[in-house]
Amino acid sequence: MRIGTAKENYIADEALFDTNVQRGWMIALIAALIALPFLSGQYAIYLVCLVLINIVSTTGLNILTGFTGLVSLGQAAFMGVGAYIVAIMEIHLGTPFLLNLIVAGFGAALVGIIVGLPSLRVKGLYLAIATIAASVILHFVFANWTSVTGGVSGLSMPPASFFGSELIQPDQVYWMIMPITVIMLFGAANLFRTRIGRAFIAIRDRDISAEVLGIRLLRYKLMSFAISSFYAGVAGGLWAYFFRVITPESFPLLMSIFFLAAIIVGGMGSILGGILGAVFMTMVPEVLKMMVGVLSPIWPDAVAVMSPVRIIVFGALIIFFLIFEPEGLAEIWRKIRRFFHLWPFKT
């Protein structure tokens, strides 16, 4: 228990940040995010952008899987829907990027609702498999609806423009990705202070009980699918602006597994968990790459072993966290915080 945080009313109890220290850290974090492009190189910003896009999509999946308890392996396909919508709008209409992203979000949400329709009849693993089917079918559409999606060769699109200046380099696109990520994260965190968010949690904990309490299951499950795919669609749109080339292979089933792994490693049912998971899972391959760079003078085969080791580490992380820390990195973070709150007294 933390010292000195007695809550005197419900509003204080529900607040997103309950102490001034937390608010201070938050301001510091945002200041750091603003200062970042001026301090670091292109590659670092490239990585940060990638992490931010993954955070948006992971948070979306966390709303669906971590908070509503519906497992989905279609997140990457929903991202694909968003990315294609953005690319098509940018190529054919040239509308402003903010509009494109919003349309992408809603388009993906619509697809999400359709995919979520079986969720009233089937749940758990059957639902997961239905979403695999959805992603296979969407992949087929991306690859074969050649007149719209460009088929297997995909689409390449012009960069986003912001008041006449084009966003090409990572440090330019960063100014589009970062604010949107921050806004969407605040949105997700606030969602669970509302009636809808609490209904999601009730459904996760026991859906039949939730129905008895008067929560309409179909409506809220579809809503969860819609919100989650909205996040995926926006993330896909950002992805499209960031890479500017989209092919059907850009959004494989493995990517959906990546997002599911990210929320498991980070912590299901926690916004912080989604963030930590996305950061961790995106950075692990980079750390491995750095290790290969260090090792290759001594051990020339290191580069060849790199790709399989990456796959093994990916799988091993999922297994390790599920067996030893099912609450994920968010729980580890909470433990560390708890330790320092009471330090030097014994916990």
Next chain:
Amino acid sequence: MDWLFFSEIGLAGIGTGGLYAVAGLAFVLIYKATRVVNMAMGELLMAGAYIFIGFSAGLALPVWISIPLTILATGLLGGVIERTIIRPMLGENAISIFMVTIGLGSVLVGLVEIFWGADPHRLVDFIPSDPIFIGEAYLSPKVGYGFAVAAVIIGLFLVVFRTWRGGVALRATAGDQAAAYSMGINVPKVFSLVWVIAAMIAAIGGILVGSIGGVSPSMGVYGLSVLVVVIIGGLDSLLGALIAGIFVGLIETYAGAYLGGEYKMLATFSLLVLILVVRPYGLFGTHEIERL
């Protein structure tokens, strides 16, 4: 319509379906006894095929020694997986266990790539290559003999499952774990046994699939088709896996022959969606009733 072509495709489809049925059998066996949805089934098949390469090409052993050794080694692998990864997850919710098997699949792919590289391999040819004609219809010998072996394996398994003491213990565990425990059946041992047997069946499936189409680390995709098979048949129905295996094999081959290769996955997965909407528990699966 060309009936000869139609029936040839049908035969090939049944042949493919026989292999799906073998893999589906291993899948259903694990699910029935331990309630684990094994997403690593395709990877287990792949591991079996690569272990066979290790024995037959790596150590240059004759095929008739390599096959039993492969089955034993893969069975051992199955046992190790059960003890180290699945056992600690007992009692966790189904979704966590599902994710653990996805992680397992990824680890298996990585290990295979470290030992054998990412390029596709061909298995040692051991299936006779003289063409088979049923009536006038030609059937590729590999598919034909593969189907024959698959049928024998399935038949053998069903007999063992009915009569052998271990098979009875297995069915008892699948029926009611607590009751089986209190009747003196060593349930944890049955769990290990199930994984060993399923891995052995997967090894045979892997060798057959590998000798028809070659092996590569991306063979795990085969597991997705197996997933379609077991969902259509019903997760806990052996009969369902067999029938749905043949059925999916036929659909896939016909879609591939008449519409084009890219329609294979689309056809099977559309069928899957249809089945999920109409009969969520599959054709022969048990409809579980939820209680508060």
